[in-house]
Amino acid sequence: MFDIFVLPFCAGVVALLAVSLMKYIRWINSFSKRQQITIRRNILSIKILPAIWEMFRECLLHWRITQRNLLLGYMHRSLAFGWFLLIVVGFVQALMACPGGHPFYAAIFFNYFEPRSERIVEFAHSQQIATLMDVLLLYVLSGLFLAMLKKVWSKPLGMKRTTKHNLTDRIAKFSLWCIFPLRLLAEGATSSIYGNGGFLVRWVGTVIAAIGLDSAEIEYLLWVLYSLALGTFFTLMPFTRYMHIFTEVFLIYFRKNGVIEGNKPSGYTKFELSACSRCGICIDHCPVNRELGISNTQGVYLLQTIRNKDLWHRAEQIAANCMVCDRCQVECPVGIDLATIRRQVRSEAHTAIDKPVGYNYLERVHPFNAIGRIAYFGGCMSHLTPGITSAMEQIFKAAGQPYWYMDKEQSICCGRPLLQQGLVKQAEVLRRKNRDMITRSGATMLVTSCPICYQSFVKEYQLSIKVMHHTEYIDMLLRSGKLKVKAGSERIAYHDPCELGRGCGIYQAPRDVLGSVGTLLKTKEERANSLCCGYNLGNISISTDQQQLVRDAALGNLLAPNPDTIATACPMCKRSFARANAIPVKDIAEIVADSLVQD
Amino acid sequence: MSATDFGFTISTTRIVDFDAANRQRYEELLSRVPSYKYCIACGNCTATCTAGGMTGFNIRATHLKFSRGQYEGLADELNKCMLCGKCVLVCPRGVNTRALIVNMRKLLEES
Ligand code: SF4
Numbered sequence: 001m002f003d004i005f006v007l008p009f010c011a012g013v014v015a016l017l018a019v020s021l022m023k024y025i026r027w028i029n030s031f032s033k034r035q036q037i038t039i040r041r042n043i044l045s046i047k048i049l050p051a052i053w054e055m056f057r058e059c060l061l062h063w064r065i066t067q068r069n070l071l072l073g074y075m076h077r078s079l080a081f082g083w084f085l086l087i088v089v090g091f092v093q094a095l096m097a098c099p100g101g102h103p104f105y106a107a108i109f110f111n112y113f114e115p116r117s118e119r120i121v122e123f124a125h126s127q128q129i130a131t132l133m134d135v136l137l138l139y140v141l142s143g144l145f146l147a148m149l150k151k152v153w154s155k156p157l158g159m160k161r162t163t164k165h166n167l168t169d170r171i172a173k174f175s176l177w178c179i180f181p182l183r184l185l186a187e188g189a190t191s192s193i194y195g196n197g198g199f200l201v202r203w204v205g206t207v208i209a210a211i212g213l214d215s216a217e218i219e220y221l222l223w224v225l226y227s228l229a230l231g232t233f234f235t236l237m238p239f240t241r242y243m244h245i246f247t248e249v250f251l252i253y254f255r256k257n258g259v260i261e262g263n264k265p266s267g268y269t270k271f272e273l274s275a276c277s278r279c280g281i282c283i284d285h286c287p288v289n290r291e292l293g294i295s296n297t298q299g300v301y302l303l304q305t306i307r308n309k310d311l312w313h314r315a316e317q318i319a320a321n322c323m324v325c326d327r328c329q330v331e332c333p334v335g336i337d338l339a340t341i342r343r344q345v346r347s348e349a350h351t352a353i354d355k356p357v358g359y360n361y362l363e364r365v366h367p368f369n370a371i372g373r374i375a376y377f378g379g380c381m382s383h384l385t386p387g388i389t390s391a392m393e394q395i396f397k398a399a400g401q402p403y404w405y406m407d408k409e410q411s412i413c414c415g416r417p418l419l420q421q422g423l424v425k426q427a428e429v430l431r432r433k434n435r436d437m438i439t440r441s442g443a444t445m446l447v448t449s450c451p452i453c454y455q456s457f458v459k460e461y462q463l464s465i466k467v468m469h470h471t472e473y474i475d476m477l478l479r480s481g482k483l484k485v486k487a488g489s490e491r492i493a494y495h496d497p498c499e500l501g502r503g504c505g506i507y508q509a510p511r512d513v514l515g516s517v518g519t520l521l522k523t524k525e526e527r528a529n530s531l532c533c534g535y536n537l538g539n540i541s542i543s544t545d546q547q548q549l550v551r552d553a554a555l556g557n558l559l560a561p562n563p564d565t566i567a568t569a570c571p572m573c574k575r576s577f578a579r580a581n582a583i584p585v586k587d588i589a590e591i592v593a594d595s596l597v598q599d
Numbered sequence: 600m601s602a603t604d605f606g607f608t609i610s611t612t613r614i615v616d617f618d619a620a621n622r623q624r625y626e627e628l629l630s631r632v633p634s635y636k637y638c639i640a641c642g643n644c645t646a647t648c649t650a651g652g653m654t655g656f657n658i659r660a661t662h663l664k665f666s667r668g669q670y671e672g673l674a675d676e677l678n679k680c681m682l683c684g685k686c687v688l689v690c691p692r693g694v695n696t697r698a699l700i701v702n703m704r705k706l707l708e709e710s
């Protein structure tokens with residue numbers, strides 16, 4: 001059971017396995033210390049079960065993509081799951097047909113060898129399996145049709161822009177697209193000579209005969225082309241975006257085992273980079289693309305540029321343009337940690353100036369004895385929106401909660417703005433100081449008004465006391481009855497700040513609070529889909545005019561249901577919207593303070 | 600004639616010699632942060648500055664000095680900034696002060 005035309009396929013498989021194995025081993029070897037320890041500790045843990053489930057769900061069924069758009073999900077699923085089943089059922093077919101064993105390529109070229117090899121015997125249900133194989137091939141072909149459609153008309157698949165690919169990617173894609181039609185034609189040609197195969201293949205065989213083609217002549221050529229297409233695709237695969245097919249499996253495994261990105265790129269980053277399928281889902285919703293037409297900042301291009309080392313300086317600019325709104329991160333079906341990778345790029349670009357030597361003056365800020373009190377951290381930005389901090393002080397007093405406004409006089413930044421620019425060491429100095437102040441004060445809880453600080457305290461500080469954003473805190477006070485408000489008739493549209501919503505997952509507490517003082521309106525793009533207010537501190541590269549364009553889009557969304565007031569929970573967002581002078585913009589704390597009922 | 604001690608002296612000269620100053624880095628800074636063109640040296644940024652609240656750090660002075668080519672001690676001064684962003688929000692001219700700081704630091708480092 002051999003013919004020379006199987007060689008391109010076999011060579012392709014060998015090349016694919018050799019190159020990807022080499023790459024993976026090299027990447028795993030360059031995991032950071034911490035990542036290696038995590039993996040070693042968890043390698044045989046029970047977490048493998050949810051990991052396998054997620055691999056199945058995401059790599060084969062493409063569940064997350066399906067949730068975004070049914071048709072797009074169907075396209076990805078039919079190609080991945082359909083091909084997977086085609087291989088599995090093909091092997092079963094070959095196994096049953098050759099009780100004496102068979103070479104591994106027999107399953108791939110089964111229809112060619114079936115009538116020719118004496119090692120292939122008659123087996124039970126052979127016709128049903130042939131039919132099943134045809135159904136599967138049809139399934140894959142339907143996905144292929146959608147993929148082609150997407151290139152010319154992407155709207156039905158829920159996408160405005162599709163990804164631009166480079167040359168190798170395009171050759172690989174072309175060979176991939178050829179594989180299945182060639183397979184169908186080759187099997188059809190064989191069928192028209194020997195009459196084997198299922199309904200589809202036979203029908204193609206009849207058509208070939210009907211249009212007067214000489215099957216005996218073209219059959220061999222078609223099988224050669226099929227094998228060549230497979231061989232080309234497999235050989236190119238490790239050098240193209242299709243590497244994501246296997247890489248995502250590993251990525252899911254590592255992630256489920258608790259591996260996370262570090263401050264510096266490592267082998268794990270390599271896995272993330274190559275797990276990107278370049279589906280392009282991250283492009284459409286990016287505000288920098290939508291409002292400013294900058295379409296190279298999004299995950300897909302950032303990762304592509306990083307992979308291409310020669311373009312490093314461009315990766316820097318690309319990363320600088322981003323607003324760090326995290327929209328692409330929640331959209332990405334592969335769940336790539338785009339924010340951290342972006343920060344790594346910025347960090348590399350700023351290594352020379354990341355010198356934590358200028359903060360000696362912080363020694364003059366002394367800890368305060370606040371045992372048993374709540375530490376309130378307004379944040380730098382709240383100093384420019386004194387309405388928020390005074391509302392919070394009013395609320396603390398009304399609820400009878402002893403508090404310590406820790407950054408009232410001498411404020412120390414939480415460090416996140418530095419971190420967002422990749423100035424890791426500098427940020428650490430500020431964090432150390434704040435952590436020390438909080439720990440030594442003896443405070444029982446930390447409440448902050450700024451979502452940027454909040455995210456920083458929650459994710460970067462490892463404090464031993466509870467940290468709450470003021471929206472959560474007010475919600476808690478209302479629920480426990482310590483704070484009483486009167487319900488009004490104000491119609492309120494709430495803006496989810498990026499850092500609070502997508503950043504920390506807090507969507508409900510602010511809504512509950514607003515619901516108890518007024519009528520909360522629904523907006524079109526809210527919660528995880530909320531639009532960036534344009535003033536995110538994560539960007540130091542776009543201009544004020546550009547910020548305003550981004551802001552106006554978010555404002556339009558908020559004004560659509562005709563509210564009396566725009567509510568937000570972030571001093572930056574408040575400033576941003578307030579500058580547009582459209583309607584009153586208030587922080588939740590201010591709205592609550594205005595509706596307090598004193599007993 | 601012997602010098603008389605009045606208990607004060609005339610202040611040292613504050614003349615800025617633009618012929619001696621190398622303005623190349625300033626030009627580069629302008630190309631990286633175009634909004635700096637609009638700075639009117641009003642000092643709002645300094646007035647609100649978080650670091651300035653605790654030290655003598657004067658952000659307006661640093662970029663003014665940079666633009667005049669007076670680099671002495673500038674890098675050390677700029678290290679005090681926490682990049683908190685208050686200065687950006689108060690600038691009446693839309694100057695991207697944080698970009699200014701990061702790029703001044705980079706330019707000083709590059710030379
Ligand atoms: S980063 Fe995620 S969303 Fe963007 S192209 Fe890659 S896989 Fe798709």
Ligand code: SF4
Pocket residue numbers: 285286287288289297298299321322323324325326327328329
């Ligand atoms: S974080 Fe926001 S601004 Fe940055 S690339 Fe993603 S969607 Fe665009």
Ligand code: SF4
Pocket residue numbers: 637638639640641642643644645659689690691692693694696
């Ligand atoms: S606030 Fe703006 S215009 Fe005023 S000095 Fe600072 S940068 Fe210049």
Ligand code: SF4
Pocket residue numbers: 644647648649650651658679680681682683684685686687696697700
């Ligand atoms: S970013 Fe720097 S210069 Fe601006 S206010 Fe904050 S500490 Fe001061």
